Amino acid sequence: MNFIKNETAQKLRGGYYTPLDLAIYISRWASEKHPHSVLEPSCGDGIFLEALAKAEPRARLHFTGFELFDEEAVKAKERCLSVPRFASKIHSGDFLDFAIKQILEGRKDFDCVVGNPPFVRYQYLPSESQNKAEAIFKLLRLPFTKHTNAWVPFVLASVAMLQPGGRLGMILPAEIIHVMHPQSLRTYLGDVCSRLLVIDPEELWFDGTLQGAVILFAEKKHHPTDHCEGVGIVKVSGRSFLCEDPSRLFNDTTRINGKTVEGKWTRALLTSAERSLVDSLAESEHVYRFEDIAKVDVGIVTGANKFFLVHDETVSQYGLASFVHPMFGRSDHCPGVIYDERQHAENSRIGKPTNFVWITPPKSELSKKVLEYIELGEKEKLHTRYKCRVRKPWYTVPSVYSTGVAMLKRASDTPRLILNKLSAYTTDTAYRIKTKDVAPEKLVYCFLNSLTALSAELEGRHYGGGVIELVPSEIEKLLVPLPRGLRPQVQRLDKLVREASAHDVLEQQGPDVLGKVGLSHAEQNQLLAAWLRLKKRRQRITENSEEQDSPDSLAITDHDISIKNGSLLPFGGP
Numbered sequence: 001m002n003f004i005k006n007e008t009a010q011k012l013r014g015g016y017y018t019p020l021d022l023a024i025y026i027s028r029w030a031s032e033k034h035p036h037s038v039l040e041p042s043c044g045d046g047i048f049l050e051a052l053a054k055a056e057p058r059a060r061l062h063f064t065g066f067e068l069f070d071e072e073a074v075k076a077k078e079r080c081l082s083v084p085r086f087a088s089k090i091h092s093g094d095f096l097d098f099a100i101k102q103i104l105e106g107r108k109d110f111d112c113v114v115g116n117p118p119f120v121r122y123q124y125l126p127s128e129s130q131n132k133a134e135a136i137f138k139l140l141r142l143p144f145t146k147h148t149n150a151w152v153p154f155v156l157a158s159v160a161m162l163q164p165g166g167r168l169g170m171i172l173p174a175e176i177i178h179v180m181h182p183q184s185l186r187t188y189l190g191d192v193c194s195r196l197l198v199i200d201p202e203e204l205w206f207d208g209t210l211q212g213a214v215i216l217f218a219e220k221k222h223h224p225t226d227h228c229e230g231v232g233i234v235k236v237s238g239r240s241f242l243c244e245d246p247s248r249l250f251n252d253t254t255r256i257n258g259k260t261v262e263g264k265w266t267r268a269l270l271t272s273a274e275r276s277l278v279d280s281l282a283e284s285e286h287v288y289r290f291e292d293i294a295k296v297d298v299g300i301v302t303g304a305n306k307f308f309l310v311h312d313e314t315v316s317q318y319g320l321a322s323f324v325h326p327m328f329g330r331s332d333h334c335p336g337v338i339y340d341e342r343q344h345a346e347n348s349r350i351g352k353p354t355n356f357v358w359i360t361p362p363k364s365e366l367s368k369k370v371l372e373y374i375e376l377g378e379k380e381k382l383h384t385r386y387k388c389r390v391r392k393p394w395y396t397v398p399s400v401y402s403t404g405v406a407m408l409k410r411a412s413d414t415p416r417l418i419l420n421k422l423s424a425y426t427t428d429t430a431y432r433i434k435t436k437d438v439a440p441e442k443l444v445y446c447f448l449n450s451l452t453a454l455s456a457e458l459e460g461r462h463y464g465g466g467v468i469e470l471v472p473s474e475i476e477k478l479l480v481p482l483p484r485g486l487r488p489q490v491q492r493l494d495k496l497v498r499e500a501s502a503h504d505v506l507e508q509q510g511p512d513v514l515g516k517v518g519l520s521h522a523e524q525n526q527l528l529a530a531w532l533r534l535k536k537r538r539q540r541i542t543e544n545s546e547e548q549d550s551p552d553s554l555a556i557t558d559h560d561i562s563i564k565n566g567s568l569l570p571f572g573g574p
Contacts, residue, residue, distance in 0.1 A: 017044050018116045018171055021242050022205065022215070023051035026114055026169035029217055029246035031056045033167065035112035040065045041095040041154050046076030048114045053083045063088040064110070066095035068118075096132040099157035103139045111163045116171040117154035122146050142184040149173070152185050155216075159192060164222045174200065174212035177233070177265045179461045180471070186265060189231075190257070194221045196231040197250050198265065202542045203238070211464045212540070217250050230257025233268040237542065266458045269537070274530045277523060278458075278479070281451060286483055286517040291476035294405070294443060295434045298472070299329065299426035300356070302397050303387025307377045309353045309427060319369035320357055327356035328418075329427030331408055336494035337444055339406070340421040356425045359395050400425065404440040405433035410469045413502035413535060414453040415460075417444040419490055431472065438482060445488030447480055448497070449513040450506045450527040455479040457534040466539035483516035503532060 030038075031052060040048050043065030052063065063086050067073035073092040080088040091098070102109070122130060123146070130146075136153040137144035140160060151172060159168055176182050177198065189196055199215040206213060221228070232253035241249070256268055256275070267275060281287050290296070302308040315324050326344050328334055333347055333354065347354045363371060374395050377383065383394040391398060406418040406426045417433065419440060426432060435443050446452075455478045460470040470478075489512075496505055510524040519527075536542075 018047050019205065020047060020051060021239065022171060023047050023114075024054050025242045025246055026171070026215060026217075027051040027055035029250060030112045030114050030167050030169040031059060031061075032247055033111070033165075034059065035061055035110075035167075037062045037110045038064070038112040038114065039110040039158065039161065040115040041099070041113070041158055042115055042117045043067050043076050043090065044072050044116070046079035046090070048116075049076065049079050049083060049086070049088065052114070053086065060085050061087070065090045066098060067092060068094055094129070094132065096129070096136065096153060096157065099153075099161065100132065100135055100139065103136070103157065103160050108161055108163045108166075110158075110161050111166040113158040113162060113166070113168040114170065115158075117151040119173055120150040122148050122150070125150060137184060140188060142188055144184070145181050147181040149181065152182050156185055156188060159189065159218065159220065162220045164220060166220045168216070168218040168220075170216050171205070171213050172216050174214050175461065175463070176214065176216065177269075180264075180474075183263070186263070189218055190228055192221060192224070193218045193228060194226055195219045195229045195250070195255065197253055197255075198231065198233045198268070199236055199241070199249065200233050200269075200537070201236050202537075202540065204540065217246070219250075228257055230255040231265050231268050232256070233265065235537070264458070266534075269534055270458075270530060274526060277526060278451070278454070281481075281517075281519075282479055284481075284517060287451070287479055287481045289476065290478040290480055293436050293438045293480065293482065295436070296407075296472040296475050297403075297432045297434070299406070299428040299430045299432055300327075300397060300400055301387055301428045303385050304377065304382045305329070305427055306353075307380075307382055307395075308357045308397060310355050310357055311351060311353045312348050312355065314353075314373075315355050317369075318373035319367055320355070320373065323357055323359045323370070324355040325358060326422050326424035327354060327426065328406075328424055329408075329429040331411075334408070334418050336498045337416055337448070338419045338421060338490060338494045339424055344422055344424065357395075358397060358400055362393070401432070402426070403432040403434050405435060405444060407431045407433055407475070410467050412467060412539075414448075414506070414531070415456050415468065415470060416497065417447045419444045431475065439488075441488045441490050442482065442486065443480070445490050445493055446482050446486070446513050448493065448505060449481060449509045450524065450531050451514060452478055452480050453502075453506055454527055454531040454534065457531060457538065462538045468538060481513055481517045483513065486512070486516055503528070506531065 027048060038052065038061055040063070043049070044067060046065065049063055049065065052059070052061070065076055065088070067076055067090060070092050073090055076090045080086070080090060122133065125133065133148065133150065133153040134144050136157050140156055142156070155170065155172065162168060176185070197217040199217070201212070201214070204212055232255040234249055234253045254272070270278070309327055309329065310320070310324070315321055328339055328347070333352060334343070344354060359366070359370065359374070363374070377395065382388055388394040402420060402423045402425050404420055406420050407415060408418070408430050456468060456470060459474040459477045460468045462468050493509070496508060500508070506528055510528065514524050514527070
């Protein structure tokens with residue numbers, strides 16, 4: 001995980017700005033209703049002012065912009081001079097100060113909002129800005145989470161200040177579709193807007209970033225009781241869509257509401273037929289929610305994995321043999337779906353750190369060599385880390401237990417379960433799974449199928465690099481088929497996962513798992529195709545790019561990257 005002290009000033013202020021062609025496209029749609037008053041809550045150097053002028057060459061409107069950084073506000077003010085027909089006002093200050101006052105007074109002064117708000121982690125904001133962000137949620141009576149990002153309160157406040165029938169067009173991070181922290185925003189948009197459209201590009205629009213961005217078009221209801229048509233997502237490739245009429249996309253894209261607007265928007269990525277199939281399977285007596293058949297708990301939180309997860313050489317050097325236990329927590333520790341003595345021995349042979357150091361006796365009962373190892377950790381100030389300093393002694397890890405099944409947090413192609421035959425411990429890069437009324441072997445075997453893989457795409461989230469991640473609450477929602485009478489061939493599956501691509505694994509599992517719950521070959525292929533399409537979208541694999549789908553791509557090691565206002569920022573939390 002990166003920390004704020006390691007970030008550049010450019011990244012922390014949001015120094016990457018919207019390309020002019022995208023700004024013009026958004027402005028064409030936003031100005032279609034000939035707005036009188038336009039707001040840009042984070043105007044940077046004023047690119048949207050120029051875009052509005054180009055989109056409507058004869059329009060006269062009142063433009064209000066806010067920019068926190070003085071040097072950028074000066075550039076925006078200079079741009080105002082080039083568009084004298086606009087009555088423009090650029091405020092050097094925090095938009096949220098203005099927004100809080102406006103919302104308190106119940107004012108809705110704008111009939112159009114455009115922009116590209118700052119993408120900054122809540123933890124990176126000054127405490128004063130954090131308080132303002134939380135205040136926006138409270139004023140709108142929405143649940144607040146400290147996992148949020150600065151762009152969320154900006155969009156919430158902007159929509160709140162829109163007049164009935166007003167339009168919002170913004171560039172936002174693609175995580176608005178699938179990450180948990182914007183849920184209050186998705187709910188609010190579904191409540192106050194009549195129609196929503198997400199334009200989802202195959203490519204990355206900002207150079208030097210790994211996280212995707214989308215365009216959000218939102219039209220506010222004329223009356224609070226008006227019907228919401230829901231959200232539509234349209235995939236675009238390249239820049240050719242910019243030559244088309246944005247209103248055509250907004251008006252013609254099929255929308256869905258209900259489950260989609262209330263929760264994540266990932267269901268809008270499916271076709272109507274795919275949604276119907278998934279919904280019907282969710283009601284099948286042979287298909288279960290994960291929470292009904294297993295319990296999910298985080299792995300062991302050590303606070304310093306490099307100290308507590310060690311190689312055989314370290315065990316020998318410091319006399320730790322009495323205090324070590326088998327452990328895994330990385331995808332390269334588990335290339336198949338079985339972790340047993342043979343896999344553990346192989347990991348040790350090739351020098352992987354697979355020994356968990358669990359020292360429980362007090363120092364007075366420890367050998368000189370073990371004390372040397374503890375002192376080594378203290379020289380590196382590990383005992384001052386939060387997770388370590390809150391326990392006594394710092395080197396004794398709590399909540400140490402193993403389960404018969406484990407699951408790595410992150411995966412490249414699709415998540416998989418690990419049959420833990422060795423009763424090895426797992427770090428917090430994995431989850432401990434306790435099965436309920438199903439045999440561990442059956443759960444591990446049946447988990448790898450295209451329905452569950454597609455379910456993971458719908459429920460999970462991803463950041464830079466296209467890695468999928470699921471937290472316990474998302475795992476609990478996964479759909480898992482458990483056909484009666486099935487005899488799980490876990491050894492065969494373990495060999496298949498090690499040797500075949502994820503696509504081939506799911507395809508070969510189809511007849512044995514999905515076929516036995518009543519799915520036809522065509523329906524199996526339908527689920528497989530839907531999973532593959534969503535996986536490629538997540539990984540930014542386009543028709544012209546070469547797909548990397550190898551046997552070891554079912555899982556991946558830690559990877560935490562995100563973007564802010566077009567620039568990169570670490571994203572360590574869910």
